[in-house]
């Protein structure tokens with residue numbers, strides 16, 4: 804089986820990518836970044852949901868601190884969702900995942916982010932392929948929301964009773980009531 808590191812932005816969004824990639828024969832290791840999820844109680848809820856979805860699979864937790872993420876993202880606090888702050892956030896998440904994959908000896912990288920109908924899949928896949936290239940990995944270019952993927956993820960996460968968040972993750976999106984899917 805080919806090993807793949809899947810950057811998972813949240814448990815509901817990871818349901819379909821995990822199911823599809825394993826059905827295709829990939830041995831999936833999950834990666835949870837975490838530093839962009841505020842406040843801490845929310846990060847704990849989302850991480851626990853991820854661990855529940857993972858079952859016996861390995862979940863690697865990102866090593867970046869919330870303080871480091873905030874320092875980088877704060878100058879872009881007023882950007883709307885999908886703007887430059889989110890570009891920076893995706894890059895930090897996907898570079899964190901690429902570093903982790905390199906350390907684990909996993910040569911293939913992918914993300915669940917493209918399941919959201921509110922996120923630009925081409926933009927995400929471009930950032931992902933740049934992050935992969937930086938660490939000498941291959942990028943698996945996918946758009947998981949295609950063929951009803953998003954609707955399937957909603958149904959699956961309800962069936963599995965996974966925690967579903969009401970905002971994207973960071974304190975800025977919380978204040979604006981931005982949603983992520």
Ligand code: SF4
Pocket residue numbers: 839840876884885888889890892893971972973974975976981
């Ligand atoms: S809105 Fe979401 S993607 Fe954008 S910076 Fe905040 S956590 Fe990251």
